[in-house]
Amino acid sequence: MKNKMFIIVFLLILGISFGYILGNYLETMKKTEYDNLKKEILLYKENIDVELNKIENIKEENKKLKNKIEENHKSFIKESKELLLYEKMNGNRDVKGPGIEIILQDGEIDSGTPYEDLEKYLKVVHNMDMLNLLNDLKLNGAESIEINGERVVESSEIYCSFAFISINNKKIPTPFKIKAIGNIEKLRKYMNEPFNLIENFKVRGLKIDYEFEEDMELKGSIPYK
Amino acid sequence: MKSKVKKIVIISLVLILGFGGGYLFKHYSFEEKDKYEDLINDKEKEIESLNEKYEDAQKEREKLQDLNDEKQNELNKSFEELKEIKEKNMELRKIIGYEEIRGKGIEIVINPFETLEKDDEITHKELIYLVNELKFAGAEGISINDRRITVQTGIESSSNNEYILINDKKISPVEPITIKVIGNKENLIAALEFSGTLEYESLKNYNVKFTPKEDIKTLGVEDYIKTDYIK
Numbered sequence: 001m002k003n004k005m006f007i008i009v010f011l012l013i014l015g016i017s018f019g020y021i022l023g024n025y026l027e028t029m030k031k032t033e034y035d036n037l038k039k040e041i042l043l044y045k046e047n048i049d050v051e052l053n054k055i056e057n058i059k060e061e062n063k064k065l066k067n068k069i070e071e072n073h074k075s076f077i078k079e080s081k082e083l084l085l086y087e088k089m090n091g092n093r094d095v096k097g098p099g100i101e102i103i104l105q106d107g108e109i110d111s112g113t114p115y116e117d118l119e120k121y122l123k124v125v126h127n128m129d130m131l132n133l134l135n136d137l138k139l140n141g142a143e144s145i146e147i148n149g150e151r152v153v154e155s156s157e158i159y160c161s162f163a164f165i166s167i168n169n170k171k172i173p174t175p176f177k178i179k180a181i182g183n184i185e186k187l188r189k190y191m192n193e194p195f196n197l198i199e200n201f202k203v204r205g206l207k208i209d210y211e212f213e214e215d216m217e218l219k220g221s222i223p224y225k
Numbered sequence: 226m227k228s229k230v231k232k233i234v235i236i237s238l239v240l241i242l243g244f245g246g247g248y249l250f251k252h253y254s255f256e257e258k259d260k261y262e263d264l265i266n267d268k269e270k271e272i273e274s275l276n277e278k279y280e281d282a283q284k285e286r287e288k289l290q291d292l293n294d295e296k297q298n299e300l301n302k303s304f305e306e307l308k309e310i311k312e313k314n315m316e317l318r319k320i321i322g323y324e325e326i327r328g329k330g331i332e333i334v335i336n337p338f339e340t341l342e343k344d345d346e347i348t349h350k351e352l353i354y355l356v357n358e359l360k361f362a363g364a365e366g367i368s369i370n371d372r373r374i375t376v377q378t379g380i381e382s383s384s385n386n387e388y389i390l391i392n393d394k395k396i397s398p399v400e401p402i403t404i405k406v407i408g409n410k411e412n413l414i415a416a417l418e419f420s421g422t423l424e425y426e427s428l429k430n431y432n433v434k435f436t437p438k439e440d441i442k443t444l445g446v447e448d449y450i451k452t453d454y455i456k
Contacts, residue, residue: 008239015243016250023251030261037268044275051282058289065296072303079310086317088455089376097454131353139379143455154320154376157361182454 088144091151091222095144097181098214100191104133105175107205122204125174127160129201133178134158136197140190141183146218148172153222168222175207179218188212319366322375324445326366330407331414333435335428337399345430346398349380349389354425356380359406362416366407368443370396375450392449410437 088095107123109116134145134152145152150167157167164171180187191198191210201208318324333355335347356367356374367374372391381390388395396402406413414435416422423433 008235011236011239012243012246015240015245016247017243018240019244019247019249020251021247022244023248027251030265034261034265034268037265037272041268041271041275044272044279048275048279048282051279051286055282055286055289058286058293062289062293062296065293065300069296069300069303072300072307076303076307076310079307079314082314083310083317085452085455086314086321089321089450089452090317095455097456099454127357128350128354131357132350135349135353135379135381137379138377139381141454143377143451143453152376154322154374155360155365156376157357159357159361182451184454 087224088220091144091153091220092224093220094217095181095220096215096217097143098184098212099142099179099181099216100137100184100187100210100212101216102133102178102180102208102210103175104129104178104201105207107207119205123206125165125176125206127158127165129197129206130158130165130176132197133201136190137178137180137182137187141186142180143182144218145178145180146221147176147178149177149219149221151218151221179216181216181218184212184214318445322366322373322378322446322450325442326407326445327440327442328365328407329410329437329439330364330366330405330441331410331417331435331437332441333404333406333417333433335402335404336432336434337401338430338432341399341430343386345427346386347389347402347427347431348382348386348398350382351426351428352380352389352391352402355404355428358416358422359404359408359413362408362412364406364408364413366405366443368405370394370403371405371444372396373443373446375446377450392446405441405443407441407443 084093087093104125106125107119109119109123113119130147137145147158147165147167150156150170150172152167159166161171164173165176166172190196193199198208198210315324319326337346352369356369359367369380369391372378372394374391378392382388383390383395386398388397390396414437417433417435423429
């Protein structure tokens with residue numbers, strides 16, 4: 001009987017021990033789970049901070065990109081305006097402005113006189129006449145010039161070609177309509193000078209007529225490259 | 226046999242009883258039990274909310290990154306466009322005469338003969354003529370004594386031809402004059418060698434020498450190109 005009691009007590013203690021151990025184990029598990037959750041939260045927070053930092057950096061970068069795009073846009077507008085002006089100056093585009101229109105043509109040659117050859121020489125517009133006229137216009141305020149719709153640009157040659165004058169590889173016949181945009185006051189002053197090239201042309205018997213215009217247009221005759 | 230089963234049942238009951246007692250004892254002696262349950266629940270909820278926050282942040286980051294990529298592409302495109310227009314402008318600035326240009330060409334030196342009389346001196350006319358001949362031969366850039374000839378450059382004799390003015394700078398007709406020309410060397414030389422070219426008016430009173438050059442430079446001008454009236 002004593003032995004039986006002893007065994008029962010022993011088994012009871014053994015059961016209690018197992019129960020206690022299991023309880024303890026489960027308790028530790030809870031604590032561990034809690035600690036793990038805390039760690040997980042910290043990790044989440046860190047990751048969120050990393051993401052938020054990245055977002056901030058991206059926003060900052062975005063701001064910089066926007067500014068750069070804005071700067072480029074402003075520069076592009078500035079360059080576009082310059083390009084427009086340069087294309088006008090280079091004869092690619094039409095230009096407008098105040099200026100003078102001169103019509104120059106050969107004079108009437110009296111045939112059958114002893115001076116016919118001299119008359120032919122004097123009363124014909126030569127390429128040097130045109131070159132000298134263009135030179136005078138440039139010296140007196142002309143900023144842009146055309147002859148019969150053909151713009152005079154940096155590389156334009158003026159050459160005698162039979163009954164024509166050739167400019168930009170194109171032959172143009174008389175009458176020569178020369179349009180020059182520029183400082184109209186300077187041009188007016190030049191045209192009124194008593195001993196200028198215009199007077200010389202008149203004395204030689206060339207036909208010349210001119211008028212000033214407050215708003216004239218020169219065509220953009222030079223093709224884009 | 227019956228006694229054996231009885232024993233096993235008794236042993237099992239005692240063990241279960243002990244186990245239950247031990248477990249319950251431990252369970253109820255753990256004071257923070259409820260607290261831990263609540264904390265874990267709170268933490269789980271917090272994690273859930275943090276996860277949502279994290280996912281939102283990730284989405285926002287990805288969205289912003291996509292936006293940035295678009296902006297970067299836009300920026301690259303704008304750089305390309307800007308580069309292109311700048312190159313175009315630079316090309317035109319060179320043609321118009323604002324900028325220095327370099328290239329193959331020829332250098333012409335016009336030297337007066339020692340016996341040169343006042344009436345035999347060259348004037349602006351000879352220079353205008355020569356410039357035109359060179360343009361006809363395909364000159365792409367011309368300078369006279371380093372004064373660039375632009376589309377607006379006029380050449381003018383002044384003070385009874387004491388000097389010739391180009392872009393407001395004086396050139397003496399009795400001193401050597403150097404003309405630098407960029408263009409096709411062969412064509413430029415052919416134009417100058419053509420009969421009569423260098424015999425024009427007073428040019429014949431000068432010794433004109435021209436040398437082909439592999440690298441020649443004509444300077445740009447800024448102040449002598451006006452755009453006050455053209456619109």
